[in-house]
Amino acid sequence: MTTHVELIDKPVNQQELSSPWPKRVAWFVTCLTFPLIFVGGLITTTDAGMAVPDWPTTFGYNMFLYPWYTWFFGPWDLFIEHGHRLFASVVGMVSIAFVFVAFKWEQRAWMRKLVVIALLLVSAQGILGGIRVTENEVLLAMVHGCTAPLFFSLTVFNSTAYTRFWRAPLKHCQTEKGEDISHLVKPLRLATITTVLVYLQLVLGASIRHIPVTASTQTFSTLVVFHLIMALAVMVHVIALAVNLRKHKELAVSIRRAGKWLAGLVLLQVGLGASTWVLNYGYPFGWGETKFTANHLVITYGWWQAHITTAHMAIGSLLLVICVAVVTRLLRLRFVAKSVTVESDTETV
């Protein structure tokens, strides 16, 4: 007697939102964060991080009162760096708004805590970026670059908590009431490992991008080799995860679709990584000795160099948050399924 579960988890029923605003703001923060990360990456790619040497002021001006005409029509470095600050301020303000909205309408205490944590994280990120400027320290720029995907991941987690899936995961999955879902441990484990690997890969990439001029050739070479090895590991894990999710027909469409997105993005990412190298350093291993490659010219801060390199970084963040979304949904599914099992057992007793 198979019956698909209709919205069975009671705790979720109690979480019926009294307003659509928390969900809207959560998604708004998430949608703003990705372009913010892209702009931040563009600053690193074009080495524009010190274009404004003071912080929190901009050339002595209050950041928001800096002459817009000079900003908009001034040098590129200034445009992108000051623009990043303004953009980040917007994200910070929306995060503050999220806290207000959450405390007004959000019923779940842990969710309110997470929203506050997100605000603290984005504030810390802003201060980190500021200290990176005042100290002119490339190591802090790297930490700033590594913190951004963490904040992005948190915003995605928060947004996931407002999805229909979150409210009724069993309904979206073809899972029977009280069904043993221990077979989902494998994709969950795989997704978790993949998430960790993707983040480590991001850290390695950030280390390469922020390598100090005083570092040795061995340091850079080691980082590049590890980045390549990790790329292979990430690719294998992502494809294994995508295949595994595809096998689980009972899972929600959103989860299985995420697997496909991951597989597609990881292949794109490999292509972007190779292109990044060629656009920054030319062809390796004598591959530049062919009719088609011999005349390749590296152009510092050329359009392709700037955008492909930055896209490589940004897609890395996107891979991470999709992994986070998959892990979050699988964890939620497991949690609800277990809760149901416990309740069923209690009722039986």
Next chain:
Amino acid sequence: MKLKRSTLMTETASKGVLASLLVGCMFIFTGCNSEPASFQINEAYIRAVEFKSDVTKPALREPETQLTDLQKKNVSEIMEGLFGTPDEPKLPGGVGLKGFLSLRKLKISAGPVTYTGEPDNTTGVETGLYRRHCAHCHGVSGVGHGPTAQFLNPYPRDYRMGQFKFKLTDGDGAYKKPSKADFQHLLLEGIAGTAMPSFRVLSEPERDAMIDYVIYLSIRGQMERALIDAAYLTASDSTDIPDNPDKILVRFGEEDGVGEDLEIVKELLTPIILPWANGGGGTVQRTIEEAPDEWDGDESIELGRKLFYQSKANCYSCHGQTAVGDGQNNLFDNWTLEHIGNDPENAVGAGEDGATVGIPVYFYDEQLAQIGVVSPRNIKPRNLRLGNYRGGRRPIDIYQRITGGIEGTPMPSNTKLTKAEAWALVAYVLSLPYEPASRPKTAPVFQGVGPNK
């Protein structure tokens, strides 16, 4: 229920902690500590001087003698006194350098990347151009092995030998220093087929500032080598003050030795600066106007093809019978040759002076790798059928490579060719990429060389 939830939370938390630990380890492992930038003494050259057998400077090649730490320290101090630091560059006075290089431009290029806010200036002035655009490959001291160097092919240039490949100033078989116009052209156009980028997005004043800084680093590097040679010469000269192996340079900085040492410094510095100042100050650049009429006509190309296989030009011996660059692949450029020496443990006999002659080997080893020297590679002749000429694809560039050679490489200058012959070769070389690959011209029977001999 609570137990279940707490178990789940614990599992998740432990995974989080594990991930954080891993990430923490990665931060530590990557070791991205940004040390303050400093000019490092040319340890590679010191080792080359100490270990290499060089017939051109036998007096410097006493294998038993090594520079003491005190001598190295003195060299570094003299260098800092003359040229300052990467953050605060200086120009030595009284040797004609200040008229050639601009200290203002050097200060724009030097130091960490930042902008300095100025009164009434809402955008600031950028400094640290060299570190922003050049140092990751060429290194803070212009050593040619910055962090990225190992994977680049060819390796970035080491400025410290004062040798540069691509310029329009060479002539009559003599290598000269590149002019600032040569550098400007190179920075604008980049070097296709290598990692050397085009800096066309920068303004001309910015490129000018970087050029001055590169020349400054080159002069600084040459001076450092001269000081190391001088220190080594005095250290190995047993006839003068035998009890004091540090000799002249020891007294630098002391009251009684300053005058003497400064004189030596000036003597060493002047011949280094003069070729630069002359090269950049007034050397007429070669131009396309030098080319004769019809230089790129069919007859000219045919003449060039013959010359290619003749001993007069001797192009085929390196670039190969079919001009694909497979004539030889065993030669080295000067930057690599510096690290090649004789291996005394594999002696093959005695030289004319009775000294042991070993098999030529690299003395590239772990120690050189430690100080950042990249592993040696052979230099390959260009595949002329690809249409990629690193020194530039303008006819005048090819003409210059043929007649002036490429400094620091086995590509020789050729003074035997007449102007018409040299231009004929230019025409032939430029026609090679358009010659069908299935129809590589066979060499003519001429002077018993070439494939038809």
